Amino acid sequence: MKLLMIAASLFATLAMAGENDRLHTLKSFSVTGGKAVFADFSEATYQINYDLTQKKATVKAEIKLDTAEAGFPIFDSVVAPTSVIFDGVSVSAVETKTPNGETTLRFVNKLAPAGSHTLTVEVPLTSLVEFSDAGVKSAFWTSDLDEREFLERYMPANFEFDQVKMNFIVKYIGAKSKHVIYTNGVVTEVEDNTYKISYPSYYTASSIFFHTVPQGATTEQRFTLKSIDGRDIPAVVYFSKTSWTASLDRLVTKTTAVFHELESDYGPFPHPSITVMQAGSGGMEYCGATMTDFSALGHELFHSYFARGVMPANGNAGWVDEALASWRDDGYQTLSTLSGSTGMSSHDYYTRTTDTAAYSFGERFMSFLDGKFQSKGGLKPFMRYMVDKKVFSPFFVEEFIKEMSNFYGVSVEADFKQYTFGEGNNYSSQLKAKSLIHRKMSIQEMQNYL
Numbered sequence: 008m009k010l011l012m013i014a015a016s017l018f019a020t021l022a023m024a025g026e027n028d029r030l031h032t033l034k035s036f037s038v039t040g041g042k043a044v045f046a047d048f049s050e051a052t053y054q055i056n057y058d059l060t061q062k063k064a065t066v067k068a069e070i071k072l073d074t075a076e077a078g079f080p081i082f083d084s085v086v087a088p089t090s091v092i093f094d095g096v097s098v099s100a101v102e103t104k105t106p107n108g109e110t111t112l113r114f115v116n117k118l119a120p121a122g123s124h125t126l127t128v129e130v131p132l133t134s135l136v137e138f139s140d141a142g143v144k145s146a147f148w149t150s151d152l153d154e155r156e157f158l159e160r161y162m163p164a165n166f167e168f169d170q171v172k173m174n175f176i177v178k179y180i181g182a183k184s185k186h187v188i189y190t191n192g193v194v195t196e197v198e199d200n201t202y203k204i205s206y207p208s209y210y211t212a213s214s215i216f217f218h219t220v221p222q223g224a225t226t227e228q229r230f231t232l233k234s235i236d237g238r239d240i241p242a243v244v245y246f247s248k249t250s251w252t253a254s255l256d257r258l259v260t261k262t263t264a265v266f267h268e269l270e271s272d273y274g275p276f277p278h279p280s281i282t283v284m285q286a287g288s289g290g291m292e293y294c295g296a297t298m299t300d301f302s303a304l305g306h307e308l309f310h311s312y313f314a315r316g317v318m319p320a321n322g323n324a325g326w327v328d329e330a331l332a333s334w335r336d337d338g339y340q341t342l343s344t345l346s347g348s349t350g351m352s353s354h355d356y357y358t359r360t361t362d363t364a365a366y367s368f369g370e371r372f373m374s375f376l377d378g379k380f381q382s383k384g385g386l387k388p389f390m391r392y393m394v395d396k397k398v399f400s401p402f403f404v405e406e407f408i409k410e411m412s413n414f415y416g417v418s419v420e421a422d423f424k425q426y427t428f429g430e431g432n433n434y435s436s437q438l439k440a441k442s443l444i445h446r447k448m449s450i451q452e453m454q455n456y457l
C-alpha cells in the first residue's frame with residue numbers, strides 16, 4: 008500500500024512537471040519554410056567523454072522530446088554540432104535569431120509533425136576543459152547575465168522553462184588516476200573511470216552544478232546538516248588548491264549558519280544535498296550548490312529557495328529572485344514609498360537574461376511591497392508560501408503577481424506594472440551604482456578556478 012502510494016505520488020509529480028512545461032513552452036515563430044517550434048524535452052542522456060590520451064572531450068546528447076505543433080524543433084547549443092540525428096535520420100541544424108533579435112538558438116532542419124521525437128546531437132566540449140598529465144579539469148559553470156550561458160554553453164539543452172530528466176555518463180578514457188566529481192546529482196561508479204550521474208526530473212538548463220578534477224586537486228570538508236524535517240543533508244565545502252587559499256572551517260561555519268537561517272524563514276531546505284565551492288568574485292547559484300566568494304555565500308544559498316527552488320521560467324521572471332536575495336542581503340528593509348521605474352518584467356518575449364536592475368531597484372521594490380503588507384506580516388509569509396506551494400514549478404512573472412494578489416487578497420498588478428513593466432530603467436544613479444553580486448566572469452577568468 009505504501010509502495011503504491013509512493014508510486015502514485017511520484018507519478019503525480021512527474022505529470023505535474025510535464026504539465027507545467029506545456030504551460031510555459033514558448034511560442035513558435037516563423038522561419039523560412041515553416042515554423043520553429045519549442046519542444047518539451049522529457050529526458051536527456053549526455054555521454055561525456057574525456058579522452059586523456061587524445062586530450063579531447065566530446066558530448067553526445069540523446070534527447071526525447073515532444074512538440075505540440077508541426078514545425079522545425081528548437082534546441083540550443085552554443086557550439087556548432089558535429090552530428091544531428093532526428094528520429095533516426097541524419098539532418099542539419101540551423102542557427103537563427105528570434106524575431107526581435109533578443110536571443111539566438113538552433114533548430115533541427117527537418118519539418119516534423121507534432122508528437123514524440125528523438126534527437127541525438129554531438130558537440131566537441133572545449134569550454135572550461137583543461138587537460139594535464141594528472142588528468143582533466145572540467146566544469147559547466149553558468150551565468151544569467153548574458154544569453155546562452157546555461158547548460159547550452161557546453162552541450163545541447165533546452166530553454167530555461169523546461170524541466171528535463173537528465174543523466175550524465177562521464178568517462179575518463181585512459182585515466183591513470185581517479186577523478187573527483189562535485190555535482191548536485193546522484194553519482195554512481197558504473198565501472199572503472201566511468202560514472203553515471205542522475206539528476207532530479209525537475210531540473211532545468213540552469214540547475215546543474217558540475218565540476219570534475221583529478222583526485223587531490225581540491226581541498227574539501229564533508230559534513231551533514233540536520234534539517235528541521237529530520238533529514239541529514241550531506242554537505243561539502245571545497246576549493247581548488249592551485250587557485251585559492253581559504254579556510255574550510257570558516258566555510259562550514261558560514262554554510263551551517265545560513266542553512267539554519269533559511270530553514271527558519273522558509274522551511275525545510277528544498278534540495279537533497281549542499282555543495283559549496285569557494286572561488287571567484289561574486290557567485291552563481293545552482294540547485295543546492297554554489298560557486299561563490301565568501302561574502303556572497305548567504306546570497307547564493309538563498310537562491311536554493313528562490314531561483315533554484317521557486318524557479319523563473321524565463322528572463323522576465325529572473326529578476327524576482329535577485330530582488331528577493333538582495334532584499335535579504337540588506338537585512339529585509341521596509342519602505343513606504345518608492346520612486347522610479349524599470350522594464351525588468353517587460354523585455355522582449357524570448358529574453359533569457361536577468362535585468363541587473365533586480366539587485367538595486369528590484370530590492371527596493373521588495374522593500375516597498377514589504378511595507379505595503381506590514382499589517383499582514385510583510386513579504387516573508389508570502390515567500391514561505393511560495394516555497395511551500397510552488398517549489399520546482401517554473402513561473403512567469405504574471406503568475407508570481409497573481410499568486411501574491413491571491414495570497415494577500417489585494418491586487419498588486421498595478422504596483423508591478425508601475426515599477427517593473429516600464430520603458431527602460433529610470434531610477435536614482437546612486438542606486439544604479441550598487442555593486443553586483445553576480446559579477447560577470449569571462450571563461451578565461453573562470454578557467455583560473457578550475
Ligand SMILES: [Zn+2]
Binds near residue numbers: 306307310444445
Ligand atoms: Zn543572485
